[in-house]
Amino acid sequence: MNKIRAKDIENLDYNQLIGVVRETNRPPGGKNSVFEVVNRLHLSKDSKILEIGTSTGFTSIEVSRLVKCPITSIDINETSLKEAKNRAMGEGYTNIDYVKANVNSLPFDNESFNVVIVGNVFSLLTNKTKALEECMRVCKKDGFIVAIPMYYVKIPSEELVKKVSNAIKTNIIPMYKSDWIKFFTVPELEIYWAKDFKFDYIEDDVVKSFTVKIMNRPHLKSMDMGVFIKLKRKYEKYVFLFRDNLSQVGYTIFILSKKKIWEDPELYTSKEI
Numbered sequence: 001m002n003k004i005r006a007k008d009i010e011n012l013d014y015n016q017l018i019g020v021v022r023e024t025n026r027p028p029g030g031k032n033s034v035f036e037v038v039n040r041l042h043l044s045k046d047s048k049i050l051e052i053g054t055s056t057g058f059t060s061i062e063v064s065r066l067v068k069c070p071i072t073s074i075d076i077n078e079t080s081l082k083e084a085k086n087r088a089m090g091e092g093y094t095n096i097d098y099v100k101a102n103v104n105s106l107p108f109d110n111e112s113f114n115v116v117i118v119g120n121v122f123s124l125l126t127n128k129t130k131a132l133e134e135c136m137r138v139c140k141k142d143g144f145i146v147a148i149p150m151y152y153v154k155i156p157s158e159e160l161v162k163k164v165s166n167a168i169k170t171n172i173i174p175m176y177k178s179d180w181i182k183f184f185t186v187p188e189l190e191i192y193w194a195k196d197f198k199f200d201y202i203e204d205d206v207v208k209s210f211t212v213k214i215m216n217r218p219h220l221k222s223m224d225m226g227v228f229i230k231l232k233r234k235y236e237k238y239v240f241l242f243r244d245n246l247s248q249v250g251y252t253i254f255i256l257s258k259k260k261i262w263e264d265p266e267l268y269t270s271k272e273i
C-alpha cells in the first residue's frame with residue numbers, strides 16, 4: 001500500500017480507487033437487492049452461481065450469508081478481488097471462488113451455472129451485447145440471469161455525463177429504463193420478474209462523514225502524507241460526484257429467464273397496486 005505514488009493516484013479510475021481504499025462496493029440496492037434475488041429465485045445449497053464484476057465481494061458474501069451454495073465471482077480488477085478474498089475468508093466463507101476474468105470471454109463451459117448475477121456491470125461495458133451473450137452461454141438452459149442496471153430517470157446535463165465518464169474511464173451514453181428493456185429483449189431471454197427503485201438524495205454532511213470514515217482505514221495510515229492527501233481529495237471529489245449523479249438515477253432488478261416455453265403472448269397484463 002505504501003508503494004502507491006502521487007502519480008498513480010492521478011491515473012486511478014473510480015473502480016480502482018474503491019479497490020485501494022477498500023470501500024464496500026454494492027450492487028444497486030445492496031442487501032435488499034441480494035435478499036430479493038435469493039428469495040425470488042429460491043436459491044438453495046445446490047444452486048451454482050456465477051457473479052460478474054464482484055468488486056470487493058459484497059454480493060458473493062451476502063448470498064453466502066443466506067445460502068451456502070457454490071459461487072464463482074469474477075472481476076478484471078485484481079486489487080478488488082484480493083480484498084474480496086480477504087473479506088470472504090474473514091467471514092469464514094469457503095464456498096466462494098474468486099477468479100480474475102473478463103465477462104467478454106468467460107473461462108467456463110456452456111451451461112455451467114443455474115444463476116448468473118451481473119448487478120450493475122452492463123452499464124460500464126462498451127460491448128454489452130458480447131457480455132450478455134457470454135452470460136447466456138454459461139447459464140444452464142433453464143437458468144436465470146439477474147441484472148440490476150442503473151439508468152437516468154431524467155435527462156442528465158452533458159457536463160455531469162462527461163465528469164462521470166472521466167471518473168469511470170468509460171464513455172457513458174445515458175441509458176433509460178426503456179433502453180434496458182430493449183437490450184434484454186432477445187429471443188433467448190424473457191423478462192421474468194422486475195422491480196423498479198430510485199436512489200435517495202444524500203445530504204453533504206452525510207457524504208462528508210462517510211468519506212472521513214473510509215479515509216481513516218488502518219491500511220491507509222502507512223501512506224506518505226502527500227500521497228494520502230491526494231488520495232483523500234480525489235476520493236471525496238468522486239463521492240460527491242456520484243452523489244449528484246445517483247440522485248438522478250434509478251435501477252431495476254431484472255430476473256431474466258433463459259428457458260423459452262412456447263406460449264401465447266400475455267394479453268391481460270397487470271401492475272402491483
Ligand SMILES: C[S@@+](CC[C@H](N)C(=O)[O-])C[C@H]1O[C@@H](n2cnc3c(N)ncnc32)[C@H](O)[C@@H]1O
Pocket residue numbers: 015025026027028052053054055056058059074075076077080101102103104118119120121124125
Ligand atoms: C460497479 S462495480 C460492480 C459492483 C457490484 N458487484 C455490482 O454487481 O453492481 C463494477 C465492477 O465490474 C468490474 N468490471 C468492469 N469491466 C469488467 C469486465 N469486462 N469483466 C469483468 N469485470 C469487469 C469492475 O472492475 C468493477 O469491480
